[in-house]
Amino acid sequence: MASPSSTKYQLLPHCATHAEGLIIVATCDGASSVGQIGNEVARILTKTFPDKVRMCCLSAVAAGSKTHVDIFRKARAVIAINGCQLMCASKVLREKGIAPTYEIVVAKEGVDKLPTLDFDEEDVQRIANKISTEFIQKFQQ
Template sequence: MDEKRCTCGTMDVRVVACSGGSNVGQIANDAAIQLAKEKVASFFCLAGVGGYIEGMVKSARDAGLMIAIDGCSVQCAAKTLQHQDIEPAIQIVVTELGVEKSPDLDPDEKACSLVVEKVKDELVA
């Protein structure tokens, strides 16, 4: 992973998330939304990167710091970025935080908060 940079000032921090068909995919997505609402990072369109939309790929490459939140060990968000030679500075995998994957699409609020706090911790580490 690239070295993390300070997020103070005008740093352009972007977050992409898995939004897969499981609880952990939805937790990843909800955590990214929460980070955007709290103005920790701008929520960026992973589908545009995966769809090879030239302007979106360029914007992703130009980000000051990219965060990928994946639901599980398959790591679709990080791998989508990596296919475009974009290495996330921070990658969080929800299942690595002790959340069990299930087909239930209702994200757990506590788990979402755990992911948000983990991202914030990584940003200041």
């Protein structure tokens, strides 16, 4: 799982190779405040816990990519981050027979769903901290 250090980018473990040792994160990436917060939360969690947490392509799961469905099926655990109560990320996973281990709805966390791609970094950090405290840190124990 070694990452080259000479690159300017933070390289991550390859999902397909390392899924069994990772908490894989699905985010709906909805085109609204809450969807974009969810995506940013997934990005931050991945970058904060690079050897334990990895966001993976939910669109590929929805499109039926066997490689990506298998990544979620093999994962150590699955987090679904949904922007709003429609819970698209969780539904896509369940339609493929994948039960999320932990689910969250950003719109239930004190954030209004607004027709904007802008968001407050404080909301991102607060929700990332909640997922980390409620699930990731406990899961590591």
